[in-house]
Amino acid sequence: MRKFVLIILGLMLTMSVFAQEDNKEKGVFQVVDDMPVYPGGDMALRNDVASLVKYPVVAKENGIQGKVYVSFVVNKEGKIEDAKIARGVDPSIDKEALRVINALDKTWKPGKEDGEPVKVSYTVPIKFALGEDKSDEKKTFYGEGENKVYYIVDEMPQFPGGDEALRKYIANAVTYPDVAQKNGIAGKVYISFVVEKDGTVGNARVARGVDPSLDKEALRVVKALPKWKPGVEKGKPVPVEYTVPINFALN
Structure with a gap:
């Protein structure tokens, strides 16, 4: 029986060469003095995302797989807002990835610039992969x-x-x-x-x-x-x- 593999890759945070003044005008920063931190760190974020994800049945039945990049903003209060698909694969998988990010209800430590809380852009990749591997170990390498x-x-x-x-x-x-x-x-x-x-x-x-x-x-x-x-x-x-x-x- 075909099994599916869900791999949450190393978190990818957008690096930018935007001018800081330009970021301030837009209200959302790419890189700040203190970046947002998820409760428990990156590993906790990976684990929470992995626990929430459910491979869409329609995607499994049609052999659809791939890596979805979800971008969002961690606001001044440490909450996620404006989550959107930065790079999608298929409507079913994209929808699930977006649902998972919006379902994260923990409060982040907000990002700070010059000592003040600010909105910061963040990107997380989630890889959906179907495979024939019988071993759980093989799903991770x-x-x-x-x-x-x-x-x-x-x-x-x-x-x-x-x-x-x-x-x-x-x-x-x-x-x-x-x-x-x-x-x-x-x-x-x-x-x-x-x-x-x-x-x-x-x-x-x-x-x-x-x-x-x-x-x-x-x-x-x-x-x-x-x-x-x-x-x-x-x-x-x-x-x-x-x-x-x-x-x-x-x-």
Whole structure:
């Protein structure tokens, strides 16, 4: 019997090179001094999303699968608002992903800029996948033997200083390519990579590109990331796949 696999990938927070003044005018920030924090952290958010998701019957029957990106705003009170599909797969799966995000009723620690609570944009990917795997273990990784790479582990990899430090590192490291600026090219580049057993970043690749110039810059920044605290599964460090979106936007 065909079984389905639900994989909640490493949380992906939109990195932006928007001018802060432009963000303030719009009322929603992309990156702030203190980013919003879900009660219990990212792992708790992943677990809560996983517990709420129900694979739509119509999607299973028709073999529909894919990764849905849901964007929303964490407001000044720590509540989710304006949830919407940033990138969908199918109406049935999109609807379920949106329902799950709107069903999260816990209050976040709101984001802050200059010491004041502000609205902050946040993006979460949810992957719906159908497979023939009989083993629950196989639902959390790909590859075999020494080439096994996990999606989710007991302890996810951590960038030195945490997610906020990762966001700031990328924001400071990114240089908007001149050719892209001159030609009005903008968009969000998704970079996937593996945090190896020793914490180094390997196998960085463009998961979803926009333009060669932007893709190249995003890839350069991710390849230069310093060592992470590696992911741990059953007490042992293991390679874990991670995905980061970098948003290039012109004022």
